[in-house]
Amino acid sequence: MKRESNADAQKLTIQDIADRAGVSKSTVSRYLNQGYISDEKAERIRAVIEETGYQANFFAKRLKMKQSKLIGIVLPRMDSVSVGKLLSGVGRILEPAGYQGILLVSGLRQEKEIENILKFSQQGVDGIIVDSVGITPRHVALTQQLEVPLVYTGQQREGLRCLKIDDYAAGRLMGAYLRQMGHVHAVFLGVSEKDHAVGVERKQGFVDAFTEGRPEAQVSFVETGFDFFSAYSLGPTILSFGATVVVGATDNISLGVLRYLHERGIRVPRDLSVAGFGGYDVGAVVYPALTSVYFDYELVGMKVAQLMLDAIAGIESDLGGLPLHFLERESVRRIGAGTEAPVGERAVCTALI
Amino acid sequence: MKRESNADAQKLTIQDIADRAGVSKSTVSRYLNQGYISDEKAERIRAVIEETGYQANFFAKRLKMKQSKLIGIVLPRMDSVSVGKLLSGVGRILEPAGYQGILLVSGLRQEKEIENILKFSQQGVDGIIVDSVGITPRHVALTQQLEVPLVYTGQQREGLRCLKIDDYAAGRLMGAYLRQMGHVHAVFLGVSEKDHAVGVERKQGFVDAFTEGRPEAQVSFVETGFDFFSAYSLGPTILSFGATVVVGATDNISLGVLRYLHERGIRVPRDLSVAGFGGYDVGAVVYPALTSVYFDYELVGMKVAQLMLDAIAGIESDLGGLPLHFLERESVRRIGAGTEAPVGERAVCTALI
DNA sequence: CTGTTAGCGCCTTCAA
């Protein structure tokens, strides 16, 4: 009966392996890393490692190597589809590169976001990815002060390494589409301007493309939260404007509207059109399926991760833009003739399911 | 103009602080940990640390301390609502306890799940939480072999530290409800039995409660994938049985059915009832809102994390069960009188939105 | 090709 199984893998050190293989520590180390040893010893070492299940101590190794192969990821929240997709994309790039993501959640608070960045930098991660809810001057200062490379997404700011979907362009896409469909009066159900990307850029893009050179065009604004219940409860207000289409700043918001309209017996799109942003799968299950601008968050994640890797390698890369896809589904009705959108405006529109 | 700002926080070591404060390394160390020094020196050190922004090197510290304050979390996938909620719950417990989660995704592959567990144990995490898609004998062997404590969720297995929702009970809850509503013939749209929790337990619970002591009761089975498109495409098959209710093993599956029925002009619940499992928010937005058994994955996450913390502390705790809530919404119709369910079967039913 | 020798930055006896 053998006493030493390959349990307690943690306990043995490189010295133990060296002893059992009858070589020195450094030889084992070389075997593990570069490899500059005779086939014979290599084989002896391999055998010992095999049977003991030895694994190098992570912390000792990192202490020497001065790099953790860890990327800190600061997230606004955990239970969100887009965050999930983003993470999925990030992992896809990080893993094959030998890096590992480590998370910290900031509960949508900018302050905590900064704390988390600090915490990661103290922990000695090799890079920090921040999915921000709002970049403050302190973010900028901190980023420049820190040694470790940072990449931001979700929000954008001059002077920082950023990569996010083009909310303004997304807004324009929707605005152009609706004017083509002949709509003249729209209700825009937006969110707080504190979220610059969604609250300001997305809305502005929509308004610009929808109204540009059309004095008769009109957009009414209503502010809501991100969840569909808050949108749902705004139903009466929305109807009071007498518009022909309601645009929610996110699909969730639009779904809330859809549900309200359904209960009120208002048919979509016959009586009123509805559209959103995000292109979530759920938009395809509801009836009518929601017309939306699709954001490929997984791709965002992949590009952000690549940007991170490049930054670590000392390369300041520029990974082009992120494509936007227009999902023309069932919730928007054509009214009258429509106004042609500016040339090329529909170039990136693609119909997906 | 000061040359040394508090940038490069990483670079200074405990020795630097000691020098600037005019004390020895060990004094600084003591200040940082236990505290067994004169107020005077303590103050000097505090000041230096304050102005330099010094932070102890994470890896050096861990190398000495023999504990990482890191919990490895092995996930089947990243882009899923339930995983997001679970993580959210885990974080809620881990963070205040000074622990941090670190993730590895196994892409729904059991093999990779094992690799990931191994990887974490090599990295010296203090504990590993596994949201499993299927526990194999190798999982069991590995778990017993490893030094580090493991906690499983998603699946259950004798001899392992597990905590998951009671799929069998959830199935029973649904079965009992439907028989009470007078249904006699149901179609169960289930998933592969490889997923023991969902594919076997949940289904069995449903069948048992639905048919027990009712020879006339009948359940027809159809196997599908987890996504709603695959369920959607099974529409014709489902209808061919002529049942009065369709039960999807997950809400996603049921949503696919709902969409199919809607397109075919079949009214729910008038012509056919539909129900699911999960209680996702989306189920409340569709029309009719989906009746479902609600799983509080965030709570699961919290309990799993607590179990982990206890295990680390050497305590083998038993955190009771997880409550199930029945969401009686709009998609199931009452037919005839119904059969009373076994006594107490509805005890844990609660109506949430 | 290989073993010896230094540390990486920190914590922790051990004397003083």
Add this chain to the structure above:
DNA sequence: TTGAAGGCGCTAACAG
């Protein structure tokens, strides 16, 4: 109370 010294496990010169 404090400082000196040793060592956690590993890698990377440096001589052989």
